[in-house]
Amino acid sequence: MSxxxxxxxxxxxxxxxxxxxxxRVMFAAAVLDLLLLLLTLLxxxxxxxxxxxxxxxxxxxxxxxxxxxxxxxxxxxxxxIVEQEAEAQKTERLSMELELAKTIQSNMLPNTYxxxxxxKEFDVYAxxxxxxxxxxxxxxxxxxxxxxxxxxIADVAGKGIPAAMFMMASKIxxxxxxxxxxxxxxxxxxxxxxxxxxxxxSDMFVTLWLGILEISTGLLSAANAGHExxxxxxxxxxxxxxxxxxxxxxxxxxxxxxxxYEIQLVPGDTVFLYTDxxxxxxxxxxxxFGLERMVDALNLELDVPVAKLVDNVRGAVGAFxxxxxxxxxxxxxxxxxxxxxxxxxxxxxxxxxDAEARPASAVSPDxxxxxxxxxxxxxxxxxxxxxxx
Numbered sequence: 001m002s003x004x005x006x007x008x009x010x011x012x013x014x015x016x017x018x019x020x021x022x023x024r025v026m027f028a029a030a031v032l033d034l035l036l037l038l039l040t041l042l043x044x045x046x047x048x049x050x051x052x053x054x055x056x057x058x059x060x061x062x063x064x065x066x067x068x069x070x071x072x073x074x075x076x077x078x079x080x081i082v083e084q085e086a087e088a089q090k091t092e093r094l095s096m097e098l099e100l101a102k103t104i105q106s107n108m109l110p111n112t113y114x115x116x117x118x119x120k121e122f123d124v125y126a127x128x129x130x131x132x133x134x135x136x137x138x139x140x141x142x143x144x145x146x147x148x149x150x151x152x153i154a155d156v157a158g159k160g161i162p163a164a165m166f167m168m169a170s171k172i173x174x175x176x177x178x179x180x181x182x183x184x185x186x187x188x189x190x191x192x193x194x195x196x197x198x199x200x201x202s203d204m205f206v207t208l209w210l211g212i213l214e215i216s217t218g219l220l221s222a223a224n225a226g227h228e229x230x231x232x233x234x235x236x237x238x239x240x241x242x243x244x245x246x247x248x249x250x251x252x253x254x255x256x257x258x259x260x261y262e263i264q265l266v267p268g269d270t271v272f273l274y275t276d277x278x279x280x281x282x283x284x285x286x287x288x289f290g291l292e293r294m295v296d297a298l299n300l301e302l303d304v305p306v307a308k309l310v311d312n313v314r315g316a317v318g319a320f321x322x323x324x325x326x327x328x329x330x331x332x333x334x335x336x337x338x339x340x341x342x343x344x345x346x347x348x349x350x351x352x353x354d355a356e357a358r359p360a361s362a363v364s365p366d367x368x369x370x371x372x373x374x375x376x377x378x379x380x381x382x383x384x385x386x387x388x389x
Contacts (some may be wrong), residue, residue: 100132108138113307115141120342122149125306126333127314127324129277136163136206137275137331138171143180144389147215150178151354153333155227155275157249166204170196170250174208183280185210185223186260189247193225197254205251209273211335218265218337219337223258224248228274229291231298235268239298241291267339272298272309281322293320306334 026066063138115124126139136156144150152174156163170192196206209230211222222230226249233239247258256361267270274294281289297316298309312331338344 020336025232026292030101048053055375059286073344108171109171110139110141113122113288116143119215121212121338121340121341123306123338124149124151124334125310126153127310128329128331129209129314131277131326132159134164135159135329135331136162136167136328137277138167139333140171140175142175144178144183148183149213151211151213151273151333151335152178152208153273153275153331154206154228155329155331156206156279157204160328162202162204166202166206170206170208174210176319178212182216183221184260185212185221186258188248189225189250189258190256192251193248193256193258194254196251203251207249207275212269213265213337216340218339220263220265220268220270220337221260222263223247223260224225225258228276228279231272232263232299233270233302235266236302238302239270239272239295241295262321265337266339267344269337270309270337272304272313273333273335274313274330275331277310277326277330278313278317278332280328281321281330282324282327283316284324289317289320289336306336309334322389 073377079101109128111128113125116122124141126141128135128139130135130137136159138152138154138156140150140152141151152171154167154170154174156167156170158166173195174188174192177188177195188209192208206225207227208225208226209222210225211220211230213220222244224244225247227246229244230242231239232242242263244261245259248256263271279289279291279294283289293316294313297313300312300316301308313332314330
């Protein structure tokens with residue numbers, strides 16, 4: 001059931017002013033009526049001067065007292081109006097500032113697609129939906145050089161203005177570090193973590209997944225700082241969950257090491273990334289959407305544009321939560337690799353061997369790949385893991 005709408009402050013102040021004017025008119029009318037009544041009585045029933053004084057003087061002072069009470073009431077109501085007007089102006093100013101901040105934050109994220117229309121070797125798409133006016137999730141696509149594309153998705157702890165400010169600062173730091181460092185995601189995260197932690201007096205932190213695609217070869221190097229597991233689709237095969245190595249969230253401890261891992265993509269491969277606002281979206285029964293439903297939504301349609309993949313997952317989340325309010329920011333990102341030949345005329349993928357796009361480990365029975373680090377990638381089947389872990 002929807003709550004009754006509150007009237008705007010300006011309408012409320014206008015009603016109070018109207019009420020005060022009406023009260024003054026009624027008070028004046030009552031005084032005149034009383035005086036006319038007394039005069040009529042004195043004309044109808046002649047009395048002596050002493051009697052008249054005895055009647056009129058108390059009435060006069062009674063009217064003075066009533067006028068004083070009424071004047072105090074008017075001043076009090078006027079003070080209330082002034083306070084309400086000041087509060088309304090403050091609220092309106094805050095609303096304008098929040099709207100401006102929302103615009104600034106939105107403009108910091110890629111919002112025009114295709115992001116790199118001149119590049120035919122890949123396609124990227126992302127979308128974020130803040131739970132409040134300002135969000136703590138962010139993403140970015142960055143061409144480090146002609147042959148390397150950086151992909152970033154992150155989730156700042158908390159929501160609202162503090163999270164938004166921390167998000168913008170973190171994004172700038174990551175952007176600069178990715179430009180100035182080599183192509184090793186682990187080293188980039190280590191440098192970013194050190195810089196974020198140096199001035200993190202509010203003890204905030206951010207989870208982040210960073211991937212760097214070598215466009216000419218399809219080699220995707222990545223590192224994970226406490227973020228959600230990515231998903232991989234090898235052409236027309238189903239999406240699977242990649243249980244990659246997790247490092248500590250950024251901003252928690254200065255001296256933290258991170259591990260890079262590699263995935264060899266082939267034309268048609270698709271990587272899907274997201275924040276916990278997707279999997280932890282809750283319905284009215286406090287049940288979470290979860291990883292399994294998310295992967296099922298991804299596998300509804302495989303040979304569709306990257307934006308459609310995001311639409312399918314968002315639609316599934318919306319259908320699951322129903323009328324339950326959005327509790328956390330929802331962000332999703334998709335990378336599809338086409339290779340040097342570029343996007344094919346038909347999006348229908350061809351069958352390929354399993355080994356071509358898999359990390360150096362096998363798929364477990366429940367559709368999860370567990371990835372080791374770059375220097376020692378396991379060559380045996382991964383131990384089956386709980387999708388909700």
